[in-house]
Amino acid sequence: MNHRQVEAFQAVMETGSVTKAGKVLYISQPAVSRLISDLESNVGFKLFFRRKGRLEPTVEGRRLFETVEHAFLGLRKIEQTATAIKSLRTGELRIITMPGVATMLLPPILTRYCKQYPDISLEVENRPRLQVMDWLNSQQYDFGIANLPLEVDDVRVHSTVAMDLVCVLPVGHRLAKKTLIKASDFEGESFVSYSPNTGTRMYIDQYFQQAKVNRKLKMEFRNTHEIYPMVAAGFGLSILLPFHKYIELGYNLVFRPLENAIKTELALLIPEKREPSMATKRFFEIYHEFMAEHESNQFI
Structure with a gap:
């Protein structure tokens, strides 16, 4: 130089x-x-x-x-x-994501990231899916993590991970003996659900409408981590994003795949007018390595 x-x-x-x-x-x-x-x-x-x-x-x-x-x-x-x-001995990483990702998926990934790059400072903001996209559009964050579809301009998808929603049951429930859960199995069952204004709830409602199945809505919550203890306590069954693959929950729960699986995509999102920093690119690499390692760890 x-x-x-x-x-x-x-x-x-x-x-x-x-x-x-x-x-x-x-x-x-x-x-x-x-x-x-x-x-x-x-x-x-x-x-x-x-x-x-x-x-x-x-x-x-x-x-x-x-x-x-x-x-x-x-x-x-x-x-x-x-x-x-x-060498990433200086810099910062500003992340905005959904609450479930922030509390259940990010902790083990950030632990791995910080071991490799301890001098990078971190800021994590959690907001509902649409707010993640809106706030990312403001250029205040390096990247976001949220379910598709993408619903704002000036934000682009960097990469995606396909996910199948899973049935969550309390230990000892009669359906826990089954290896595959059908939509008809939910007929008349109490159900702990995502809130009506969430994107995942829309897919679940369509799933039951197409199967002409009536479930008993017992409780509604916005976030995945709020539903786990309610299912474990016996308030009902649920269909959730498979965050249990990535972190030890500490609840007595059983997870089963759905027949005609409900599919979604979890996306890494970046502002359209910003090129990913080196710190961001390193995070993306560690993120995808982690997700690939846990792909088969789904049903227990």
């Missing part, structure tokens, strides 16, 4: 254009591009990306520029910052 490379980077950041930066520095556009390319090679990460023909700084590029602006710190400080960013 040398002063001319940093000078070119600063000029591109301030002008928003390689051509304009060349005019400021009195050098050609190709010369500016070469300096930026050399600087990216030195620091080990991309500083810019193109979106719809425009040159936009990456998250890492913005962070490096914060140090460049304080030029009195010198090139040594810039090199130290670049090294810390590359």
Whole structure:
């Protein structure tokens, strides 16, 4: 890394254009591009990306520029910052997700993440599914985790994990002996359900309507972790997202697959106008590794 490379980077950041930066520095556009390319090679990460023909700084590029602006710190400080960013010895991760994900899926994943990157600070906000998408759209969070479908603009799906909803029963229930639960098995049974204004509840209602089955709605809750103890206490059966695969619940429950399974997709969501940071990309890798490891751990 040398002063001319940093000078070119600063000029591109301030002008928003390689051509304009060349005019400021009195050098050609190709010369500016070469300096930026050399600087990216030195620091080990991309500083810019193109979106719809425009040159936009990456998250890492913005962070490096914060140090460049304080030029009195010198090139040594810039090199130290670049090294810390590359090795994830500095930075933050802001996540917004649904309550069930925040309380049952994220803890073991974040434990693994923090062991590898202990210097990354974390902020986790939990909100209902639609609010996750709306708040992610505000650009205040690095990414979100929520069930599809996607219902807002300026948010895009990075990747998804397919999930089959499962029947949850208290230990000793007559249906616990069955290996596969049919919709007709719920006829006349007391049922502990998700709230009517949740997306998953809509799929469950459609499941029973198509099967022409009448269940007895006993209780309704917004969040998965609120339903588990009620089923364990004998208030009724339920159909839930399979978060039990990822964490020890501590309740006497039995989980069984459904005939004609109710399917959903849990998505990693990112703001349309933001490129994922290196810290975010590392989280995505650990997330998918964890989900793959627990794929077969579903029924007990």
